[in-house]
Amino acid sequence: MRMRMRRGHHRAALLAALLSIAVATGPAPASGDPGPGGSGEVRQEGVVRGGSGPVPGAAVTVYEAGTRFGDRPRRLGGARTDDRGRFRVAYSPPRDPGAVVYVTADARPADGGAGGRARTTPPVRFAAVLTGAAGGPGRRLGVTERTTVAAGFALAQFTRDGGFAGPWPGPRNAASVAHNLADVTTGGVSPILAAPPNGGQTSTLRAFNSLADALAACTARARDCAQLFEAARVPGGELPRDTLQAVADIARAPGTRPGAVFALARRRPVYTPALDAAPTAWTLALRYEGNGREFDGPGNIAFDRAGDAWVVNNYVWARDPRDPACGGRELLRIRPDGRDAPGAPYPGGGLYGAGYGVAIDRSGDVWAANFGFQGRGCALDPDPLFRSVSQFDPRGRALSPPQGWRQGDFVQPQGLATGRDGTVWVANCGNRSVTRIPRGRPGRAENIPVGDGKLVKPFGVALDGRGRAWVTGNGSDSVAVFGPEGNLERTVTGGGLRRPMGIAADSRGNQWVSNSGGVRVPCEDDTSQDLADSAGPAGGPTADGASVILLDPDGSTPEASFTTGSLLLPWGIAVDGADTVWVADFSGQRVTRLCGVRTEACPPGHRTGQPISPASAGYGFDGLVRNTGVQVDPSGNVWLTNNWELVPLQTNPGGRQLVVFVGLAAPVRTPLIGLPRPL
Template identity: 45%
Template sequence: YEYGADPQDPTCGSDLLMKFAPNGEMVGKYTGGGLSGSGFGIAFDPSGQLWVSNFGFAGEGCTEQPTHNSVSLFSIEGEPLSPAGTGFTAGDLAWPQGMDITAAGDVWNANCQTGTVTVYPGGDPEKAMTLDAGLDQAFGVVDTGTHVVVSGIASSSVAVFNYDGTLVGGAALSGDEFVLPMGVAADPEGNVWVANSGSTTLPCPTRPISSGPAGSIALIDADGQTVSGPFTGGGITRPWGIATDGNGNVFVGNFSDQRVSAFCGTSPETCPGDLSTGDPISPDAGYAFDGLVRNTGLIVDPSGNLWIANNWETVPLQTNPGGHQIVAFIGLAAPVEVPPFS
């Protein structure tokens, strides 16, 4: 979002895409292609083209609702490839949030408003499929290399799809392991970790009332059906974004209390001491830093640095709530191998 300097001035969705160098320097700004208040979804396809979901956020007092039913596409050079003004809208996109792209170039998008999932096979909107797994507020998406996993916040459920769009096991997963889940992340072995916010829902366009326990994480094995957890501790409070490193250990961005949490993954031999899978690596207060605000997405880069988005101010005014920075924890994680573009 493009937030103004005066928090009393209402802000609407931005039409700006920013590029940063490995040292954190901003090296490019891009517009066009229907960009509109981008959501949680941003992903490169195998050829290096960049896809972005358009959630269409509007702060209180915004006089116009930005477009909220499209995705945008950019070339590797940053040129917009999707229709100007509208983006791609095929497949009943509706307040799209999370996104991931398979090795075959299939683009998967979670629709927060309808709970459905839109798939562009091979990145072709004209072949769009719309999948309904009974999710409410579909949000996070991750490709495991075998399946695609999508979280449903308000339904407290997680759908595991085969690449053809059918559900593994015939139905979405639900149970005490999932409480308002948001981000999902796959490790190198194809296991999936789920960030249970415990209390967060989204305005897409209305926001359900929510309440629950403190945040946690859960684990879905590579078979797509075996679930364990929930796991707590490590300073976890209100998890949103989640990522794994090259060892499969887990990092969580919390939307409250200015901290990152870390957990032992499915290869305990890479964890300190005698920790087991799901045990917290970070201290009880998490990895705290005053430079953090309310955090959402995070990712581990090929050098093992952890990057996290300062998404909202600690005390957000709803007219103009946005944070203004990204934060790097240098060398905190194990490097992640990233395949080259084809």
């Protein structure tokens, strides 16, 4: 998914100025000729267009986003549009090459109204993100409702009072995602959103255009602005002041008043194709497939400090799912905008058929657990291949030998987590044990067996603030708690634990466990066919015991587990920077959001464990298949792994994409080591 660059015939000084405002991972922003202030000043040209045509008299401003929450964006330059909506702004670019630069255009609705109340500022605010935009010298901007929706969603977690501010790398990465929704050189739909695996294959393009239609209604008529702001208001929050803030508020609370927003979109339909019915929530999700020949059963994700996604793959990619696929042998690394990182994917290190286990340690090294997944008909014997973990440095170079690190008696390892002292913990699904690698030194790895049926099919691992490891037992309906030195402190049972899968800590040291209710993990004597049989048909009835439970830091269980109609077959689980809880579903093509222990971060009146997403549907998306891993990145995007197809052929059941819900969660500082921390 590479963006094309048009070559210009301008001076080298101009190119240096352009590069000074490009993000480190993307092409230069669209800028024009040197301005009258000399070679260090650039001149940006463009046009502001609403659904009804050019917007004259709009106040256009170029800003540099603030670098901390609460900062005021820095004004770089401004101008007004002429009677054809055209503008030209001369400004000096920021010195920081990672700065986020964007344009706003403020205008009153075409009917001249004030938007529902006395205002000193216009209610219509268009926006377009310059940083990372495609195009080269001389390319003009198209600032439209579509670019406004793109900016508002991608930077939703960094938007306050109609401007952008937040710490690195959140806004920078979010800016690159904005360009996957809208093309700021034309003001239209981005090629990423317009084409497979997005485009007509999912509902996102139609939802995106419908949101732009809702803004177009406000651009045309002040009364519709007032209705838009009321529909967009976050529960318990203030009324948005302008359309950009309204978009960001919809992104952060997408299930609040979906019908009211849709009614506005139908009032002035301009952009096509659009939705023909109101969604249950206004989410925008993108599918990423890297180079198109690498994803085959992605199992889980770990984000590094810069927000790149490191992904483990169950299988070797094959075009035809009827062809037997052996275990995946490459570690994937995906930029925030869905492109492969340079040199990725990375082979070697004994990697083979990794499943749910991937984590990044304090040095930036990436660890993967070699479960040994392979499709039916693969001619390889997996036994010698599922007895190791692999280690890669931050550049993707294998540090483990060709057979992987084997000290520690690994057997079909699954979940994996790293501690603040560098210790690595691995759940051995195949031999009822946990392996501890002190300070990340494989030669000192020790195996910790758990007998008496207290930990059968160890699967997920999470650490708390004291360095203890919490490990789910899928086959024993239990969670085992290990002290920092590896001693088994206790085994937790009851409280609703039933076929548990993922586990995630919140900032207060509580542990959240996703109970599948029925998934039989394919280790010990169970096979992938047993997993398929236990999962049942996609979208089937809720599994008996499907739920989420909360364990206190002392390991005590609640009187009852948390259930909701959107939890059909819970698998992966993650906690965001506001301690709200995200649950991936292996059956229902959805992700569920639950209120965490910090109820002040939830809608008013919500209790811990109560769904924030629609209770019966969650945040659904027709581009999801069967999902295992879910993680939150530093921009507030929620990533899920399309792990298995809806109808999985056991020769090669793997799904082919990552799915990213844009701007939906509170950002998390990465890598995730121990307890989650807000950005």
